[in-house]
Amino acid sequence: MIEIETTYLIVLGVLLLSALMAIIRVVKGPTAPDRIVGLDTINTLVIVGMVIFGLAEKSVIYIDVAIIYALLSFISTLFIAKYLEGGEF
Amino acid sequence: MLLELFELIIYILLALGVFFNLLAGFGLLRFPDVYTRLHAGTKCTTFGSIFICGSVILIGLKMWYYGSTDGSVLAIHTAAALVAILITNPTGAHAIARAAHRSGVKPVGAVVDDLEKNSSKKTVNKKEGKK
Numbered sequence: 001m002i003e004i005e006t007t008y009l010i011v012l013g014v015l016l017l018s019a020l021m022a023i024i025r026v027v028k029g030p031t032a033p034d035r036i037v038g039l040d041t042i043n044t045l046v047i048v049g050m051v052i053f054g055l056a057e058k059s060v061i062y063i064d065v066a067i068i069y070a071l072l073s074f075i076s077t078l079f080i081a082k083y084l085e086g087g088e089f
Numbered sequence: 090m091l092l093e094l095f096e097l098i099i100y101i102l103l104a105l106g107v108f109f110n111l112l113a114g115f116g117l118l119r120f121p122d123v124y125t126r127l128h129a130g131t132k133c134t135t136f137g138s139i140f141i142c143g144s145v146i147l148i149g150l151k152m153w154y155y156g157s158t159d160g161s162v163l164a165i166h167t168a169a170a171l172v173a174i175l176i177t178n179p180t181g182a183h184a185i186a187r188a189a190h191r192s193g194v195k196p197v198g199a200v201v202d203d204l205e206k207n208s209s210k211k212t213v214n215k216k217e218g219k220k
Contacts (some may be wrong), residue, residue: 007103011141014107021114022130033189035121040181041113048110048138049169055145055163063166067103067173073179075129081184083190 008056011047019045037078043073095151109137122190122197131182135174142171173192 009028026038032064047066116129145167152160190204 007100011103011107016109018111018114021118025117031123031189031194033185033192033194034126036185036188037123037126037130038117040185041117041134041179044131044134044178045110045113047170047174048106048134048141051142051145051167052147055148058159060159060166062163063119063163063170067166067170070173070177074181077181077185081118081181081188084188 005056009050012052012056015045015052019049032084036077036084039080040073040077042048043069043077047073095147099144099147099151102140102147103190106137106140106144107138109133113137123194124186127186127189131178134180137173137215138178139172142167142174146171183195 022038022041022045025043026035029035029038047070050062050066050069053062054066110133113130113133116133117126120126120129138209148162149160149162149167154160182185196203
């Protein structure tokens with residue numbers, strides 16, 4: 001039987017693998033919206049990974065950081081989308 | 090017996106969430122288009138995050154049942170993070186899709202774009218209104 005902390009670290013590794021594929025899309029992406037889609041996916045994966053890491057390390061402060069990271073990444077995504085749209089603020 | 094069932098539910102939720110998050114990565118690599126990539130990258134991560142955060146909430150409730158006050162804090166804060174993800178992720182995806190369409194990215198294989206006339210008329214109206 002695998003210990004439960006090892007399970008969390010395996011989950012974290014698979015999430016980072018998925019984020020690696022999104023990084024490949026950010027580097028390769030032919031247009032600018034492709035890169036933003038990859039960036040948005042990386043943000044969500046980092047939030048979930050922070051929740052899992054806080055559970056594995058038994059410290060709640062990582063989950064608080066994840067909440068703030070979610071809200072700030074949302075604001076940054078909205079600003080980049082507005083910039084692409086080319087309108088006035 | 091009941092606690093073993095609880096642990097089994099936790100592991101199943103964790104596996105489902107990880108599967109959907111991995112699917113998001115594959116979808117981002119394999120789909121041909123901005124809009125289809127948006128489907129893969131946003132829907133799959135939101136769906137998988139619901140399962141993973143639900144599993145963490147159940148783990149916190151189990152720790153709380155065994156008499157640790159740390160477990161209740163874990164469950165409540167994870168629920169707050171889940172609410173933040175659920176509100177912000179679809180809204181951001183909608184903003185990206187609108188920006189991609191207005192900046193002139195066409196879907197692959199599209200013949201007729203019904204939204205084109207609409208959006209151009211809307212921008213013209215906005216500019217006239219500001220004058």
